[in-house]
Structures are given as C-alpha cells and as structure tokens.
Amino acid sequence: MPKGRGIRRITTVMNQKLKQILSLNNSASLISSLMAIVVGLAVGFIVLLVSNPSQALGGFGAILASGFGDRKSMGQVLYFATPIIMTGLSVAFASRTGLFNIGASGQFIAGAYAAIVVGVKCTFLPGHTLWIAALIAAMAAGALWGLVPGILKAMFNVNEVISCIMMNYIGMYLVNFLITITVFDSLKNQTMRVPANANMPKMGLDAIFSNGANVSSANSGILVSIIMAIVLFIILEKTKFGYELKACGFNREAAKYAGINERSSIISSMLIAGAMAGLGGALLYLAGSGKGIDVVDVLAAEGFNGIPVALLALNNPIGVIFSGLFISYLTVGGFNMQLYSFAPQVIEIIISIIIYFSAFALVLKGLLQRGGKRR
Amino acid sequence: MSILYFLVQQTMFFSIPLLIVALGGMFSERGGVVNIALEGIMIMGAFAGILFINTYQGVLPGQPVLIIAIIISVATGVLVSLTHAYASINMKADQVISGTAINMFAPAFAIYVARMLRTVQQIPFVNEFRIESVPYAGSIPVIGPLFFQNTYITTYLGLIILLASSFVLYKTKFGLRLRSCGEHPQAADSVGINVYKMRYAGVMISGGLAGLGGLVFIIPTSTNFNATVSGYGFLALAVLIFGQWKPSRILLSAFFFGLLKATASSYSGIEWLKNIPIHSNVYKMMPYIVTLIVLAFTSKKSQAPKAEGIPYDKGGR
Numbered sequence: 001m002p003k004g005r006g007i008r009r010i011t012t013v014m015n016q017k018l019k020q021i022l023s024l025n026n027s028a029s030l031i032s033s034l035m036a037i038v039v040g041l042a043v044g045f046i047v048l049l050v051s052n053p054s055q056a057l058g059g060f061g062a063i064l065a066s067g068f069g070d071r072k073s074m075g076q077v078l079y080f081a082t083p084i085i086m087t088g089l090s091v092a093f094a095s096r097t098g099l100f101n102i103g104a105s106g107q108f109i110a111g112a113y114a115a116i117v118v119g120v121k122c123t124f125l126p127g128h129t130l131w132i133a134a135l136i137a138a139m140a141a142g143a144l145w146g147l148v149p150g151i152l153k154a155m156f157n158v159n160e161v162i163s164c165i166m167m168n169y170i171g172m173y174l175v176n177f178l179i180t181i182t183v184f185d186s187l188k189n190q191t192m193r194v195p196a197n198a199n200m201p202k203m204g205l206d207a208i209f210s211n212g213a214n215v216s217s218a219n220s221g222i223l224v225s226i227i228m229a230i231v232l233f234i235i236l237e238k239t240k241f242g243y244e245l246k247a248c249g250f251n252r253e254a255a256k257y258a259g260i261n262e263r264s265s266i267i268s269s270m271l272i273a274g275a276m277a278g279l280g281g282a283l284l285y286l287a288g289s290g291k292g293i294d295v296v297d298v299l300a301a302e303g304f305n306g307i308p309v310a311l312l313a314l315n316n317p318i319g320v321i322f323s324g325l326f327i328s329y330l331t332v333g334g335f336n337m338q339l340y341s342f343a344p345q346v347i348e349i350i351i352s353i354i355i356y357f358s359a360f361a362l363v364l365k366g367l368l369q370r371g372g373k374r375r
Numbered sequence: 376m377s378i379l380y381f382l383v384q385q386t387m388f389f390s391i392p393l394l395i396v397a398l399g400g401m402f403s404e405r406g407g408v409v410n411i412a413l414e415g416i417m418i419m420g421a422f423a424g425i426l427f428i429n430t431y432q433g434v435l436p437g438q439p440v441l442i443i444a445i446i447i448s449v450a451t452g453v454l455v456s457l458t459h460a461y462a463s464i465n466m467k468a469d470q471v472i473s474g475t476a477i478n479m480f481a482p483a484f485a486i487y488v489a490r491m492l493r494t495v496q497q498i499p500f501v502n503e504f505r506i507e508s509v510p511y512a513g514s515i516p517v518i519g520p521l522f523f524q525n526t527y528i529t530t531y532l533g534l535i536i537l538l539a540s541s542f543v544l545y546k547t548k549f550g551l552r553l554r555s556c557g558e559h560p561q562a563a564d565s566v567g568i569n570v571y572k573m574r575y576a577g578v579m580i581s582g583g584l585a586g587l588g589g590l591v592f593i594i595p596t597s598t599n600f601n602a603t604v605s606g607y608g609f610l611a612l613a614v615l616i617f618g619q620w621k622p623s624r625i626l627l628s629a630f631f632f633g634l635l636k637a638t639a640s641s642y643s644g645i646e647w648l649k650n651i652p653i654h655s656n657v658y659k660m661m662p663y664i665v666t667l668i669v670l671a672f673t674s675k676k677s678q679a680p681k682a683e684g685i686p687y688d689k690g691g692r
Contacts, residue, residue, distance in 0.1 A: 159677075170660050170667075348483030352479035352483065
C-alpha cells in the first residue's frame with residue numbers, strides 16, 4: 001500500500017471520529033454551556049469595571065482563582081456544592097419527566113427540619129445509625145412535599161409551578177411553626193444543635209482540605225450527593241422505569257398511547273425529586289458547621305439555586321455534579337472578592353446571565369447538531 | 376364597624392398590586408408567552424421607582440414625585456421585559472429559563488447597585504403619599520371610610536387598569552389579535568397578523584404592569600425597599616391561573632387572596648380573631664393552603680391559552 005493513501009485513510013478515519021464526537025449530543029451541550037459561561041463571566045467583569053475600574057481586575061481574579069486558592073477554599077467549594085447538587089438533581093430529575101420543580105425550596109426545608117428533629121429527639125439511636133436515620137427522615141419529608149404537587153398534577157391537572165410555589169410558602173411557615181414548638185433555641189432564634197453523632201462523618205475530608213489548623217467544612221455529604229447523582233443517572237438511562245419517566249417528558253400523549261401510566265410517572269418523578277431536595281436539606285444542616293435553621297420568613301435559597309445548577313447541566317444528573325461544583329466555586333470566589341470592596345451579589349448577576357444565555361444555548365445546540373448531521 | 380373599615384383598607388393594599396401584576400401576566404400569557412419573570416420585573420420596577428423617590432423626595436412635592444416614580448417603574452418594567460421577549464420570541468428559548476434568569480438577576484442587581492451607590496442595600500423612603508381622605512367622596516357614610524379614606528392614588532390606578540385591560544382584551548382589534556396569537560398563532564399568521572409583534576406587545580404590557588405593581592406593593596406596606604417583593608410576583612401568577620386568564624375573575628381572586636393576606640397580617644388587631652388560639656404562622660399559611668385546595672377543584676377544566684409557552688416558528692406551520 002502506498003504511503004500517501006495510508007495517511008489519507010488515517011485522516012479520513014480521524015475526520016469521521018471527529019464528526020462523530022462533534023455530532024454527539026454531549027459535546028454540543030458542553031460547547032453551548034461553555035459559551036454561556038464565557039458570556040456570563042464577561043458581563044460580570046464589565047459590571048465590576050463599571051462600578052470600580054481600579055479594583056476590577058483584582059476582584060475578577062478573586063472570582064476566577066480563589067476557589068483553588070488554598071486547600072480550605074477547595075473544601076468550602078465542596079461544602080457549598082453539596083446542597084445545591086442535591087436541589088439541582090431534584091430540579092433536573094423532575095425536568096426529565098417534563099415537570100418544572102420550582103418547589104425544591106419547600107422540599108429542602110422540610111427535609112432539613114425532619115433531619116434536625118430526628119437528630120435532636122432520637123438520641124437513643126447509637127453511633128452512626130443516628131445520622132442515617134436523620135437522612136432517611138429528611139428524604140421522607142422532602143418526598144412528601146414533592147408528592148403533593150405530583151398528586152395534584154396527575155389527578156387534578158393543577159399546574160405544578162403554582163402548586164410548588166404554594167408548597168414552598170406552606171413549608172416555610174409550617175417549619176417555622178414546628179421549630180418553635182419542638183426544637184427551638186430561643187436565644188439564637190433558630191433550631192437547637194444536634195449531637196455530634198447526628199452530623200455527617202467528616203471522613204478526614206476537613207483535615208485534607210484545611211489550612212493547617214484552620215479546617216474547612218468539607219464532609220462526607222459531598223460523597224452522598226455524588227452517589228445520588230450516579231443512582232439517578234442509572235435510573236434514567238438504564239432502567240425501564242427511567243425510560244417511562246423520560247417518555248412522559250418527551251410527549252405525554254404518546255407515552256400514554258404506548259401504555260405508560262403517565263399519572264404514576266408524574267407522581268413518582270415528583271416523589272424522587274422531593275426526596276433529593278429533602279436530602280439536600282439534611283446534608284447542609286448536618287454538616288457539623290454549627291448552622292441551624294433560622295426562624296425567619298424567607299424561602300430557602302438553596303432550592304432556587306438548584307434551578308441554574310440543573311439548567312447548566314442540561315438536566316443530566318452527572319452534569320449536575322460539575323455544574324454544582326462550578327456554581328459553588330463562583331460563590332466561594334464571591335466571598336473572597338469582598339476584599340476588593342465589591343458586593344458579592346455580582347456572582348448572582350453572573351449566574352443569572354449564564355442561565356439567560358444557556359436558554360439561547362439550547363437553540364445553539366440544535367444548530368450545532370443540525371450542522372453536524374449535514375456534513 | 377371600624378374593624379371592617381380597617382380590614383377593607385388593608386385588603387386593598389394587598390390586593391391592588393396582585394391585581395395589577397396578574398393583569399400584566401394575563402396580557403403576556405394571552406399572547407402565548409409564559410411570564411414567570413413577573414417577580415423579578417416587580418423588583419426592578421420597585422427598585423427604580425423607590426430609588427427615584429429616595430433621591431427626589433423633599434426636592435419635589437409629594438404626589439408629583441409618586442407620579443413620576445410610577446412612570447419610571449413602568450418604563451423599567453418594559454425595559455426588563457424586553458430581554459424576556461427577545462429570548463422567548465426571537466431566540467425561541469425555553470420561556471421558563473429566561474424568566475428564571477430575570478428572577479435571579481433582579482434582586483442581585485438591586486442589592487449590588489444599592490450597595491455600590493449607598494453602601495447599604497436598603498433604600499429608605501418617607502411615605503407621604505397616603506391620602507387621609509379623598510375630598511368629598513371620603514365623607515360619604517360607609518362607602519367613604521371603606522374606599523376613600525386612608526388610601527393611595529395607586530389604588531384607583533389599579534382599578535382603572537382593570538377596566539382598561541378588560542376593554543382592550545375584549546373590545547379592541549388589538550385584544551382580539553393578541554388572544555388569537557395565544558390560541559392558534561399559525562391561524563393568526565395566515566390571516567396576516569404579525570405574531571412576533573403581537574407577542575412583543577403582550578410581554579411589554581406585562582412588563583410595564585409588573586414594574587408598576589412592584590412600586591404599588593412597596594409603598595403602602597413598607598418604609599424601605601430591601602430588594603424583595605416577598606414573592607408577590609409568584610402569587611400574582613397563582614392569581615392569574617386561579618382567575619382563569621380572565622380580567623373579572625382575576626379581580627375576584629386578587630381580592631380573595633388579598634383578604635386572606637390582610638387577615639394574616641392584621642388578625643392580632645381584631646379582637647375576636649385574636650382570642651382564638653391559632654398560631655400566627657397558621658394564618659400566614661392560610662392563603663396558600665386555600666389556593667391549593669381551590670386549584671384542585673378548578674383546574675380540571677383549565678382555560679389556559681392553548682399555545683402558551685410554545686415558541687412560534689414561522690417555518691413550523
């Protein structure tokens with residue numbers, strides 16, 4: 001075989017491979033998400049530049065670099081990522097069945113409360129069983145909070161966006177009420193502290209991610225959230241149950257026609273989504289960082305932050321791990337940016353711009369895929 | 376009797392912003408665009424309006440300041456809604472996503488700008504817009520204290536907007552065209568209606584009204600603006616759905632919701648309610664629980680615009 005032809009064959013094979021990769025759904029998603037991130041960061045930089053030109057570069061550098069700046073910051077990234085990965089999973093999972101779970105906030109706080117109540121009241125449980133029981137209670141409470149919009153949607157055709165919003169407020173007021181009659185620390189106006197064995201095991205993570213004696217809040221919660229992401233991924237991609245859920249998301253009528261019980265799919269999807277958000281609540285408040293639920297009339301922000309996490313990951317559970325870490329990374333950067341006398345809200349501005357352009361990115365993704373096929 | 380007057384006046388403060396914002400949402404959704412960004416637009420409108428009041432209060436007399444603030448809030452709302460319109464109409468993006476982005480952007484932007492301008496995030500204002508008693512009308516027995524005392528010009532503005540919306544939606548060519556774009560845009564297009572233009576109009580009206588609603592909500596119920604409208608944009612969405620996308624029913628559901636809210640916030644001032652041993656948090660939960668129950672009974676025959684939330688693609692006819 002002449003040499004030239006061999007090379008030509010190799011290049012054509014390579015081209016084919018490249019085309020395959022380019023036309024793959026995943027890489028198109030990645031490119032479009034990355035573009036949204038670049039635009040968001042650029043807008044953030046412009047905001048800094050407009051508000052204080054002399055400090056802008058330093059502040060922007062803090063956003064970009066400080067999450068990796070030292071070991072403690074890396075640990076804090078893991079700590080802040082844990083709850084939003086869970087609420088992100090919650091939103092993403094429901095989205096795959098065509099449901100917009102804006103109720104993760106209520107599910108989150110319901111789970112958080114259940115975990116703390118078990119932690120404080122069930123001290124008869126020995127050793128590790130206490131935190132395990134607390135996590136299970138949190139999942140049950142979150143699932144219950146997700147179940148209500150699920151049933152209302154499946155049985156009564158109630159728009160899940162509205163019922164989820166209502167459940168957020170009911171959850172907030174109910175939890176505030178229940179705290180004051182059960183586990184209230186009236187001095188701090190928040191929940192009592194749980195005993196040490198109700199907290200998630202540190203598994204040495206706090207020591208790995210520390211600046212000497214100055215330990216971070218990293219704990220095994222991040223591992224739980226990663227395991228949950230993998231479990232949800234397997235459910236969605238490898239099981240009949242997951243296939244049915246997705247079929248309902250693509251086309252409810254067609255799914256019904258194909259013999260899928262779309263009502264039970266909606267209910268189970270919201271049930272699982274609620275359990276995930278509830279677990280997120282437990283993982284935040286059982287992190288051993290001394291944080292308690294404050295009794296204030298404010299919805300839990302972690303629930304709403306799950307929405308951008310899910311959107312950025314295009315509702316892929318594995319992607320949620322990375323988008324959760326990314327948003328957490330920016331958040332930690334935002335704290336450190338305050339050294340340059342900028343308000344940390346610039347991070348939320350950046351994230352909102354990223355979401356806005358990721359909505360465009362879906363269109364862009366369609367174009368990329370179409371372009372890939374045509375070639 | 377004075378309790379009744381008090382409760383009605385309080386109900387007005389809570390109902391009117393809900394009414395205005397829900398009517399705004401109606402224009403957007405009847406045109407076929409879901410506007411979940413109402414909350415964020417309210418915050419932006421209130422922010423711009425209150426910032427203006429904070430700056431010019433004392434320089435200009437009371438009511439004129441309010442009127443200019445109203446105009447500024449409306450303009451800001453329209454401006455913000457344009458971003459939503461662009462994403463959902465031109466880019467055919469998921470309307471929930473761009474709405475979520477605006478909801479996240481607005482409070483962050485309001486806090487950031489306030490802190491950069493004034494170092495604190497709260498923007499205080501002096502409430503000098505309250506009308507003790509409307510001349511002549513306020514002295515009518517019963518009706519006077521109910522509707523013309525302890526009030527604001529924004530209350531009447533809200534009612535005017537209700538009448539105008541009802542007229543525009545049902546009695547004008549524009550209203551008919553807008554509704555057709557929300558029901559069957561392909562058919563509308565085939566008879567020469569510019570669907571994109573109509574949808575832009577719907578979203579912009581909703582933006583203007585939401586911006587106004589933000590200001591109208593903050594002024595009677597607060598003394599400073601802290602980058603939040605307490606979820607009223609979301610509540611307005613519930614009122615809109617509860618009101619089945621119709622002005623008259625939106626009015627009813629806004630007052631129903633406003634009454635429950637007013638009861639929750641002022642029950643301790645009412646003797647016989649105070650004596651019933653019910654926790655304040657239970658009262659606060661009531662509007663939401665009742666809404667859920669009512670929705671369960673009324674949603675079966677939902678009359679949502681048929682093409683709502685679906686981007687219109689000319690090529691997809």
